[in-house]
Amino acid sequence: MPTGDQTVRVGPDVEVPAMTEGQLWTVGAVILNERQEAFAQKRGPDRRLFPGAWDVVGGHVESGESLLGALAREVEEETGWRLRRVLRLLRVIQWVGDDSGELRREADYLVEVDGDLSRPALEWSKNSEYGWFGPAEMHRLKENCAPGEYLVHDLIAQVVT
16 A cells, blocks of 8 residues: 555455545554554643543544555654554544544554654654553553543553453
8 A cells, every 4th residue: 555655565354444425534553562562652731632641643534535544644743653564453433522522433453663663753742751551551541531431541452461
């Protein structure tokens, strides 16, 4: 799959949900390091959605963009890394943000990236810190989340156990 000047490999069994005109879609990327820990970044305290909560790399699909094109763009914008391979679709969920009340559909993928995993180029205006989360750190992914709103924790728990 070409995305700009790069080619992203997509596993043969990777599902890509169909988008319908007028739907608001977001994408998320679960990125693992060599120790099988998942990358997450903490949203800044001034963010409209989920301030101070941990989040995976991702964001909104822009007009005219495909899900996987948005995934590649978001990975590079938020970390400086390059999406190399999409391994599998982890989930598709629907949620309503408290910023607009609009229904969003989200496709979250397990991916591999190229780049120095010890030096993400975070968007510091949007995020306050980052971390790698293995089984012992998973509880931290519930920080600043209301009980039962553990979307990021539950997503990462699918691949880090």
